[in-house]
Amino acid sequence: RRLVRYEYDLGSCMFCHLCVNACPHDAIRFSTAFEHAVYTRDKLVKTLNKQ
Numbered sequence: 001r002r003l004v005r006y007e008y009d010l011g012s013c014m015f016c017h018l019c020v021n022a023c024p025h026d027a028i029r030f031s032t033a034f035e036h037a038v039y040t041r042d043k044l045v046k047t048l049n050k051q
């Protein structure tokens with residue numbers, strides 16, 4: 001098996017901070033620089049490994 005698409009659904013995120021605390025490489029962080037106002041939930045799904 002190979003990971004071919006890595007999607008992050010911000011609509012499913014509870015902003016619980018657990019992934020930030022668990023990441024051993026400090027690759028995830030929360031910030032106040034964001035814009036999450038969208039008209040449809042599908043726009044909250046981000047593809048992180050664009051090719």
Ligand code: SF4
Pocket residue numbers: 012013014015016017018019020
């Ligand atoms: S672990 Fe991270 S991605 Fe998952 S719900 Fe919590 S903050 Fe969101």
